Amino acid sequence: MVKTNKRILRGFLMLTYVLIISILLFLISSVYSFLNTGADRSKMLHTEVKKVDQYLPKVTWTLDGNEGRKISQQKINAVENDYLDAWYVKHIAYKTNTKAGIEDYFTESARENIYSILKYNKLNKITTEGTTLAHHLDIEFFSEDGQLIVLKDTDAVAYKKVFKDNQLILETTEKATYRYVLLLEDGFWRIRHMVKEASENYKTEFKKATIAYAGIKGINYYPQATPWNMYGEAFDINIIENDFKIIKNAGLNSIRIFVPYEDFGKANVKIDKLEKLEQVLDSAEKEGLKVVVTLFDFYGNYDVLDWTLNHRHAEIVVDKFKNHNAILAWDVKNEPNLDFNSRGKENVTAWLDFMIYLIKSIDKKHPVTIGWSNTKSATILKDKVDIVSFHYYEDVNNFESEYATLKENIKDKPIILQEFGLSSYGGFWRPFASSEEEQANYYKKIQKVLTKNSIPFMSWTLYDFDDVPKEVLGKLPWRTNPQKKYGFINSDGIKKPSFEFISK
Helix, strand or coil: HHHHHHHHHHHHHHHHHHHHHHHHHHHHHHHHHHHCCCCCCHHHCCCCCCCCCCCCCCEECCCCCCCCCCCCCCHHHHHHHHHHHHHHHHHHHHCCCCCCCCCHHCHHHHEEEEHHHHHHHHHHEEEEEEHHHHHEEEEEEECCCCCCEEEEEEEEEEEEEEEEEEEEEEEEEEEEEEEEEEECEEECEEEEEEEEEEEEEECCCCCCCCCCCCCCCEEEEECCCCEEECCCCCHHHHHHHHHHHHHHHHHCEEEEEECCCCCCCCCCCCCCHHHHHHHHHHHHHCCCEEEEEEEEEEECCCCCCHHCCCCCHHHEEEEEECCCCCCEEEEEEEEEHHHHHHCCCCHHHHHHHHHHHHHHHHHHCCCCCECCCCCCCCCCCCCCCCCCEECCCCCCCHHHHHHHHHHHHHHCCCCCEEHHHCCCCCCCCCCCCCHHHHHHHHHHHHHHHHHCCCCEEEEECCCCCCCCCHHHCCCCCHHHHHHHHCCCEEECECHHHHHHHHCC
């Protein structure tokens, strides 16, 4: 019995020994692995910054040499990454009045000023939402030991809104020149010192672009089988080409199409989507149709820190097609005024203002417009756009007077009725609302007004649709079912009575 107990005790001690040794080996290997792993900033820092997803201002470099040590392109890229990350975490800090991430991108002495501002803002209930839209960088000095850089940022464009007690008290855009001293610490560039050398209010002026195509008679277009998903896996250019022939033969000369923001890859626009869009534009040109391209479909954030991503998206799309012969105009956003209540009118209009500037800075030839959902909103930013576009789904009997009022307020620019129409749905959810005959009478009546007043127009839409995605109007059948029946051609490909009045 004694021997048995000794064996059990000996076994227990051996197991305990093995367990302790295993734990020690694990701890030692973990420490060794940590010390020998390359510096991964996403794991080292308090704030994981993914600039590719969150912050992409326009950056240009002046690479004409610098004093001190010669610098490689790899180091220039590292400086740019850390410099922009520093801007980003500072924007976050001023928006939230927290210190998270600041110590990872600023040296101890540089943090003092930032912390002082944060303390003051928090005490006085002040927050700042800001972003930078452009940086023009030049390395003026790189020390021989490779540890210090003097960086000049010329004409950096910065936008900010200041709130006190959640009330907007200041909105401003400035163009400033800075000099920064950056130190290399732990393999990363941290800001040691900053001096703002000059600043001025940012002003943008562009020559007005005019429509090079008179007498617009158009239609909003989606393929019948893939509405709101025109560039997806079911993309078929043959179907689209056939539809364009129908549109042209009907007496129309233009179309309006939509570029969905997320589907196209947001800031990192997908090449295959651009190729599909190019096929659409090529097909439109082949049929002699001009195209209004509406950007940012299904986008509705407008947050200031999202702006740089939006700009990179628009920059890629507009630059790619600015010289395409089919382009008639760029439409910044479809019905953005519907987001006023949820996102704030000031946020939306500021976003639109800067987007107009961006598009016009890239394409100086084609006009820019905004697709407002009604006549009341159509005067917003009227001095910034080249064309005033509005939609009309109200009582047709009031259309002419509302148009006259709008024209009285906007005398120096073309006005386009960019969307209008009547659903022929008269089913369970709207038993007495409409019919194909009433739809035809609607178009007959409104076309008389359009002809009388020489109003350019683009109706909604060529086809009835079998399905409407929930992202458009939700899932409620009394909303989605009427939306399916706005077409001039039903889902079986048969022309409805309204087709007679599609262009006249």
